[in-house]
Amino acid sequence: MSRYNARVVEPKWQAAWEKAGTFTARRDPARPKYYVLEMFPYPSGRIHIGHVRNYTMGDVIARYKKANGFSVLHPMGWDAFGMPAENAAMDKGVHPGDWTYQNIADMRSQMKPLGFSIDWAREFATCDPEYYGQQQKLFLDMLDAGLVYRKNAVVNWDPVDMTVLANEQVIDGKGWRSNAEVERKELTQWFFKISDYSEELLEAIDTLKDWPEKVRLMQANWIGKSRGLEFGFRTLDAPEGFDTLDVYTTRPDTLLGASFAAISPDHPLAKALEVREDIATFNAECRKTGTSEEALEKAEKRGIDTGIRVVHPLDPNWELPVYIANFILMDYGTGAIFGCPAHDQRDLDFARKYGLPVIDVYQDMNAGKPVEAEAYVPPKTEPVRYVKLLAGDEIMTGNDAVDAAIDYCESKGIGTGVTKFRLRDWGISRQRYWGCPIPVVHCDACGVVPEKTENLPVTLPKDVTLDAPGNPLDRHPTWRDTECPSCGGPAKRETDTMDTFVDSSWYFARFTSPEAKTPTEADDVAYWMNVDQYIGGVEHAILHLLYSRFFARAMHKTGHLPREAIEPFNALFTQGMVTHETYATRSDTGRVIWHAPDEVTLSGDKAHLKDGSPVEIGPVIKMSKSKKNVIDPEDIIDQYGADTARWFVMSDSPPERDVEWTAAGAEAAWKHLQRVWRLADEIRQSADEASPDGGSEEALALKKATHRAIADVTQGIEGFAFNKSVAKLYELTNVLAKSKAPAAEKLETVNVLARLMQPLTPHLAEEIWHALGQATLISDADWPVADPALLVEDEITLPIQINGKRRAEISVAKDASRETIEALALADAAVQKVLDGADPKKIIVVPGRIINVVL
């Protein structure tokens, strides 16, 4: 008996696939196409188990579709721009480009042994000038189409390092390197007009039938369409030019419950008032909060009375104070609100803190009572009783009241009903080196001028230093100097680079013709787009997927994608994350230092480093390089081979759920694959000896089990329930091992088993296929088809419940009538005993399922 040696077998078949071009994607008009894509990785340098899980899922789909006759595109690339390369450059003195390409080489060499059915000829990295040059072309086309503009926006500013910080680099309001208090600073930034598509991006969510409902919900909430009233308060004692204060509200029905107005510290009026020292101080304090919405919302709610008052639009004698408040966002609405404490918890907290009145507008229909500690905020769909009625009926839902209030205010000329979206335009400027240069030039004479297409790509200079903070492109002695594409005079290049989300917003289209001299090639996108199945982490549910949907529309508008491709991902699967405990110690200055699992020794529920110092065991969170809680899959591959790693990550955990990595189980996977090989080998040998054993009854039983397995494994793959497919493969193996069927029948089952396992463990499947004497590759073999006639059972077992508890079971013919089943159930001894001669109140018979006798 030959032993299965993955170390020898796996490279052999990988070489065979490469030689035969088995996974080369070809445009084949005779076959339907299938484009399967997993979100491409950031080249951190090491693949981790999350990658293995992600790409194995895609590979199972790709191989399964190929076996079903599709022409499959399954590419791979690298999301290669971004901060970690600059951090590595600063920490280790390497060039970001060298670091990145070395990481790519390392990761490719770790990925290839996994035997994925990837067309490696299409590989590219977003930091290749050939890629980002085409991205610059897209940028210029979008600029031309009016989808790009400049405006001021705030960034996190580190006053010590004199550099812009990402939100991730702001920790508790302080810079991660300098530990200095972060400030907000305004810069002129480039923006994509995603808001032009707010309505369309929202409505088209309905067409994304094969996306998870939760992602569609999150996107809809993110876009955040709301209907409300915009109106101007007349101001008293305000600085010149601020005669009115425009506010937006989604609850105009609560206008009679207003007790104050509040503006953002970034509101123009707030800035105009900074001549007052207390207000200047207050605003400066507010600006120390980071720019993230989370930081703003979590900050303690604070305000300052400006002394300005506004006149209530419905009563000229009613004056409200105007506060500057740190929880008002300048980015949403007009940056100013009116506060209605009775029906908004935040407003109520604010009113209690500053001694402002609380005026009830509506109350519960039944148990109406004035608001005290808790604001009364029922759903807008619930009818309530209005005690301060602006318009409409006394009893109505919030939604009806809002409509009535808007109509009323419009008729009185107080304001206008407007639709607003929460979605903001996409700021893409980054003051960083390692990104795609924004291809424009600043000319003293001509202003901002787009670079000429023939001068693309605008490449990054290699000779930069990252030992000082800030953008090296800014400091570079010559790179900035250029001539104006318009007047030919001396000019300066834009030194901002693009957000790395831009890179990942169209790479899927580029894979269809990665070497084209234009961003896309019409024939190729027409054949390959859309992505039929997109697979990636749920953490990308909003930003990446929304930006890609916008980009597809922008690319259609600029002629780079057909109309049919404006929703680029037909089906989406969001896999769960691979999580792991985190391990941390603290430096002398109190800074958190993270430790990798292999640096930590666990004993019971305690952990310590090799030097014995105690380690805090942190929460189980997604594996990330920054928290160091990553597991290296290479160990498993080295020890057991790729098939074991693939089998292991696909078994047990349902793919959409998070899985906490534990080392136990890899060996079990390996044992099982050894068992399959041994079994196949034994059966092949016994078939050679042609020993006639078993009878036709066993043959039929095995045949049925085999076809049952075909149906179940297929269903598992189709439904992204790979763990269930694996369980069914275990079952079939167990049945086969115990079967007394004739060798020929067993051999047939081995043939099917190999083909069913091929997407999961392709190398083992090839080896068995070869041993069975097949001259072809199993990777080219057809998917087995279940015979429906073999899937039905003649006799089925039905459980009998008495009052909903299972008490007995009976065996009936599969097509037995309701009456027959009922009679059989009533005749059952257990039922007879409980009935004790009486008639049951009710009998529920669900044919093929269950019988419930109700007493």
Added chain:
RNA sequence: GCGGGCGUGAUGGAAUGGUAGACAUACCAGACUUAAAAUCUGAGGGGCGUAUGCCCGUGUGGGUUCGAGUCCCACCGCCCGCACCA
């Protein structure tokens, strides 16, 4: 804070509103072996009982239903996202 999700044996997890715990891991017992490993066989949610069996069990508390892990409401815990992390 806001938006979204998840919660089932010791463990990973099965279960179109219809027999809770498929399949697997770990543990235990047995076979083989001088022995161990490997392999094979078997038992097992908890409680009571010799047993037929009975009671209790899907984070907690309510509800809908002939029937709830599944649907609804409230709560608890954990996870993801929050626009400059990728």
